[in-house]
Amino acid sequence: EKVGRFADYDFAVILPEKNKRQAQKTAEELQKNVETLFQDEPVKDKRLGISVAVVENPLDGVDSNELISIARNLLNNK
Numbered sequence: 001e002k003v004g005r006f007a008d009y010d011f012a013v014i015l016p017e018k019n020k021r022q023a024q025k026t027a028e029e030l031q032k033n034v035e036t037l038f039q040d041e042p043v044k045d046k047r048l049g050i051s052v053a054v055v056e057n058p059l060d061g062v063d064s065n066e067l068i069s070i071a072r073n074l075l076n077n078k
Helices: 020-038 064-076
Strands: 002-005 011-014
Touching: 011 020
Parallel strands: none
Antiparallel strands: 002 011
């Protein structure tokens, strides 16, 4: 498993041993953990959250550029 900054506010998580369903479950757990961790922050009327797109090789694309493009499209359509 690898995590890295992809752009200014974007991070990518690579889960090579998980299928799409397993990766989605991991993403949902991560979302819940982030929301729980920051729910008591003293910043009024602000919440921290994450948006997730799960893509799988080779179901959604065969190379990194294709997978990234599909993930971005999924995020933009949410």
